[in-house]
Amino acid sequence: MTKGEVTQLHLINVGASLFHLQGYKHTSLSQILNAAKVTKGSFYFHFEDKQAFGLAVLNQQIDWFKESSRLHLNNSDLSPLEKIETFYRSNVVFFQKNDFKYGCLLGNFSQEMSTLSTEFAHKIAMAFDEMVALVSDVICEGILMGEFNAIEDIDLFANFFINSWEGALVRMKSVKDESSLVNWFTMIKQLLFIT
């Protein structure tokens, strides 16, 4: 990695953390520069403006989220149910470690940015679709292996899986504990084992 790439990644990481906690709009450029200890000149060398920076943060978060989800949902050592369970448990651990202050950046951005920027909305919509595809594969595998009951419309189910997960995270942020996530996993298991 070049020195420039290190600075760029550092800015993105600091931005992601601030956006996660405070939201995109509430985070000013000077706050990012202060937290990252980077000059304005250096920022504008790497990013055209705050929106371009926001898109870079969103892209990196989507990549990170897909990567960490694949780690569980594509792990061929696990059964389909175990894949879903480790996805769920690793997320609970992450949110617990951060006192339930973080939600899903994708969900946060969707709430905050979708009405303001078509580019953000489009990117978020695509990322959701990719998550749905990842879940569809696991469900499909589970049905074929006989671990899950036959689910008629896998696409319908996988979309509901992701949407209800996002909803559990919204609720989590006001309650500040894992109860809505536990609720989600209990219900998803019910859906997987009954038809």
Add this chain to the structure above:
Amino acid sequence: MTKGEVTQLHLINVGASLFHLQGYKHTSLSQILNAAKVTKGSFYFHFEDKQAFGLAVLNQQIDWFKESSRLHLNNSDLSPLEKIETFYRSNVVFFQKNDFKYGCLLGNFSQEMSTLSTEFAHKIAMAFDEMVALVSDVICEGILMGEFNAIEDIDLFANFFINSWEGALVRMKSVKDESSLVNWFTMIKQLLFIT
């Protein structure tokens, strides 16, 4: 209504619409005053500061949401499934009419404000609990009447009902159509009729 009460309600309505579209933090006080055509002096006569105003908007939205939900979920002319169906359909019509730009203000505030203000988080958490109680009653009635299958843990189900609804609204905001709401209703019906 006194002239003062009319001004107060007008400010709250303008604030609710702006918060809904742009978020609480992104909406400045001067934007609210401009849109409402109200002076700063008049604003501060009615509200201590922006946070107090935000709480008033939140309270009014919670009351409005509970009232309009009760209209459907407590309508004794309808069967339990019809109650849920009219709740769902009236919401779809509302979001459609506004080009899917609005989400649930409760959900938006939960995402945006829960980490920043305990007072907001507490109020939002309580409002969610009240919605869950309202749904629980409908489920209970549906089971007793034999319209729904026996759901073992009604509280678990009612919480999931509300959380997954919030998630469908998050997804809706990035996709800008009703597909996630249709998905939600299809899955909820499946859950009500299978056990």
